Amino acid sequence: MKFALVCGKKTEATKGAKGICPSCGSDLVAKCGKFKINHWAHKRIRNCDLWWENETEWHRSWKNNFPVEWQEIVLPDERTHEKHIADVRTSYDLMIEFQHSHIDPEERTKREKFYKNMVWVVDGARLKRDYHRFLKGKSNFRNTEKKGYYFVYSLEECFPSTWLGSSVPVIFDFRGTESISDINDMRNSLYCLFPKRIDGEAILAAIERDTFINSTIDGKLLLWIQNLMDNKTKQEPQNQNAKPQIKNNIRRHESQYVLERGRFIKKRRF
Numbered sequence: 001m002k003f004a005l006v007c008g009k010k011t012e013a014t015k016g017a018k019g020i021c022p023s024c025g026s027d028l029v030a031k032c033g034k035f036k037i038n039h040w041a042h043k044r045i046r047n048c049d050l051w052w053e054n055e056t057e058w059h060r061s062w063k064n065n066f067p068v069e070w071q072e073i074v075l076p077d078e079r080t081h082e083k084h085i086a087d088v089r090t091s092y093d094l095m096i097e098f099q100h101s102h103i104d105p106e107e108r109t110k111r112e113k114f115y116k117n118m119v120w121v122v123d124g125a126r127l128k129r130d131y132h133r134f135l136k137g138k139s140n141f142r143n144t145e146k147k148g149y150y151f152v153y154s155l156e157e158c159f160p161s162t163w164l165g166s167s168v169p170v171i172f173d174f175r176g177t178e179s180i181s182d183i184n185d186m187r188n189s190l191y192c193l194f195p196k197r198i199d200g201e202a203i204l205a206a207i208e209r210d211t212f213i214n215s216t217i218d219g220k221l222l223l224w225i226q227n228l229m230d231n232k233t234k235q236e237p238q239n240q241n242a243k244p245q246i247k248n249n250i251r252r253h254e255s256q257y258v259l260e261r262g263r264f265i266k267k268r269r270f
């Protein structure tokens with residue numbers, strides 16, 4: 001973990017430091033070595049949250065884009081008392097989970113059900129073949145009327161199978177921690193795969209990193225997701241009951257802006 005509680009305050013690991021786990025309350029020790037990024041580890045139990053993934057540089061650089069008070073949030077399920085630590089929870093109650101290692105579809109589904117209002121950010125640079133597959137599959141993307149938005153039919157030819165049945169948006173980061181000097185390199189953008197299908201086709205949107213980060217901070221990301229979900233649900237009336245819960249949260253922020261040609265504009269009043 002990046003944070004422990006030290007004297008009740010969220011604190012990063014420094015050599016020799018001791019802290020308390022914000023989730024289970026047991027002792028944590030700071031691990032500050034040469035090979036792994038500085039982190040906190042449980043002194044006795046291996047880890048209190050089985051969903052917790054050993055953090056990489058990639059996780060950290062992503063988390064660091066967000067305010068400290070949004071990072072590593074303990075979320076208890078009031079009914080079952082199950083607890084998990086969300087990587088990021090925005091002030092608009094959107095969870096952002098950063099997934100570096102492989103995850104089975106069943107496990108992915110469990111987490112989507114637990115977090116409900118969430119997006120995945122997937123490390124698409126862990127396996128070289130993932131980006132190769134994406135580049136190859138790209139030739140089958142169909143342009144929409146909005147720049148940077150595509151219809152994708154043969155999803156399995158573009159993305160790892162684990163993510164194809166996801167019920168929430170999945171954002172692929174093919175750049176990883178690499179820095180790329182060519183501004184036209186496709187890996188500079190993130191690619192957001194939306195969950196619903198229209199006649200077997202999914203919507204994929206290219207989104208700039210800064211846009212993604214800033215829109216989580218000002219809450220517009222939720223609006224953007226809802227707009228795209230709405231476009232699709234209108235064409236899929238049979239799926240009206242299966243609307244993701246993410247919509248409930250967005251409503252509160254819905255009134256001012258609409259998405260037109262890929263841009264947010266203030267709603268006109270008549």
Ligand SMILES: [Zn+2]
Nearest residue numbers: 021023024048
């Ligand atoms: Zn713990």
